[in-house]
Amino acid sequence: MTSRRLRWIFLLLLSLTLLLWYSRLSMSGVTMVNTGVRGYVRVSPGQVGQILHLHCTRCAVVSSSGQMLGSGRGSEIDRQECVIRMNVAPTRGFEADVGNRSTVRVVSHTSVPHLLKKEEYFFGHDADTLYVVWGPERNMRQDGKGRVFNALVKLAMKYPRVRIYVVTHEKIQYCDSVFQNETGKNRMKSGAFLSTGFFTMILALDVCDSILVYGMIDGSYCSNSNRTSVPYHYYESSRLDECMMYGVHERAKRGGHRFITEKSIYRRWASQGRLQFAYPNWSP
Structure with a gap:
């Protein structure tokens, strides 16, 4: 006993x-x-509903802005655990300023055709990169009528090693609600589209413990009289001036991105401690 x-x-x-x-x-x-990050579903024939499994202690979020030209931050960016890039911004030829590694690319539905034009670069050179694609329901629907989703399925079949995820309709609605909570404005009624940068920042907050941001200017930068003129994209030096582009979108009644408004939101998020604007350096 x-x-x-x-x-x-x-x-x-x-x-x-x-x-x-x-x-x-x-x-x-x-x-x-690791239960995964909900709101991101893998495009993989025969494995429907696989959610994203990714966690990074420290991330570098690299903007496509011309601000990156001459920054010399490439090696610093590559030293971070995860590097998150946007759309089709290349690294080749710009390594000294933007680095070479790409852990994740957040891609707009409008940039998918550009991925297809450079398949070898993105799915050969960047074969280990994880792609997260966002877009409206009409392009991303999975009933055979989603033009962009269908193209992603074909890519997933052609390149089975490449991990391609889409942002779910529910997650996009969540992002809309975040925009409204932060600005007091209904995103659709205001005639705005969230930018790829906004979806990138939401993803970074989902998967990263701390975030270093490169290439994003302060929301007040374009109103400064002594500001420097830079190209909208660092890889398109002959194209539109960044601040001119921001102004056109901010004033657009329909179909514009609210780049300056979004950067004001990022400023508030940075005050909570997880975001740091490494280059150009500015504090919340």
């Missing part, structure tokens, strides 16, 4: 020890089981 009682006491103490150990891990931020 005494032996049985001692055995039960031993098992009880062991259970309590394991429970305390698990609780301590949970409180310290260690996740025992």
